[in-house]
Amino acid sequence: MKNKIDVNYSLYLVTDRGILNGRDLKEAVEEAILGGVTLVQLREKAASTLEFYNTALRVKAVTDKYNIPLIINDRLDIALAVDAAGLHVGQDDMPAHIARKILGPDRILGVSTANLKEALKAQEDGADYIGVGAMFPTISKSDTRDVTLDELKRIKESIKIPVVAIGGINQNNVKQIIELGADGAAVISAILGRKDIKQAALELKKKLNGDS
Amino acid sequence: MKNKIDVNYSLYLVTDRGILNGRDLKEAVEEAILGGVTLVQLREKAASTLEFYNTALRVKAVTDKYNIPLIINDRLDIALAVDAAGLHVGQDDMPAHIARKILGPDRILGVSTANLKEALKAQEDGADYIGVGAMFPTISKSDTRDVTLDELKRIKESIKIPVVAIGGINQNNVKQIIELGADGAAVISAILGRKDIKQAALELKKKLNGDS
Ligand code: NI
Known part of the structure; x- marks a missing residue:
């Protein structure tokens, strides 16, 4: 595993089997990685x-193959059991400072936040990065809170750890997010909801790299 | 925490908030402990x-007060986070040998089984005890498989670790289970489904002790 300070947060895929229309998750993740996730x-x-x-275990076989860190959502037990690179917790999951204590210092810990107060708390609790969102209307996640672009900017200016924007980010708006200072964009349906998953990731990558 | 070999499995309460009819879980557990769980x-x-x-955390405050071991169902992350005495896994939960590895040797590991093959596997995988059931028809759990009294007896004769019978056990049939050699009876509704929780536990305790 790479040192966690070298992690590249720029194009962060969050999985959702519900939008795969029966396609295999492991294969979908591999396509996304080949596209630049x-x-x-x-x-x-x-x-x-x-x-x-x-x-x-199945997905980690793919992420390991390409040396891409695998982060487990919510479940610290699963993260430990499969020796994942890290854990991502939301505000309804385990408190971040407890998760950090059990994870140890070497695994990545990410925390979902929707305002500056939560962002500062996450940083204090030992998060390595925060997710901020939902930035745009989204259909993938139902339990989201809206975050304005101004709030994203304010958060980015106020904390030291990487900021990954999430929520309705796609090929059309990803540039906006990066221009506001986000270290990365987390996407679900803009990759997994597309027929050609690799192509969808490639297009996002292009936009992230500043190509129009 | 007591040494785990000293654990008394005789009257094992499994919680279910659904049958508490709005009564507080922590208070219900305390009543059950006062009744002999x-x-x-x-x-x-x-x-x-x-x-x-x-x-x-709330329930552990009560179990700690009475020096009763608290076992967490399914979730190893919760067991570690609250420093519980142990973890109980079913056949749809984390594989027991993985759970044992993460839990370490000192916490209690229990495994739900419904036949001799699963019982032997659980013992081999590092379980400290097994649950066997469902012994009788039950309304508390929906995902149960039937186990005959003969199979319980066969399991008890074939393995070394303690055997806790579960499933529809109540004041009327608990004696049968103990006479077949079970080290304990796990109950849900025969305690938590009763109006007087402490009294329900006391009655079970009496039957377990051989009083008629
Ligand atoms: Ni202890």
């Missing part, structure tokens, strides 16, 4: 612990 | 991770 978060809200564990 | 398993199938964590 730099980080993968496995998010399984409906799976049993055993299903989540088995899925995480 | 020797072990408590916290089972929260619908809670968010944060809710589960907070509930576990």
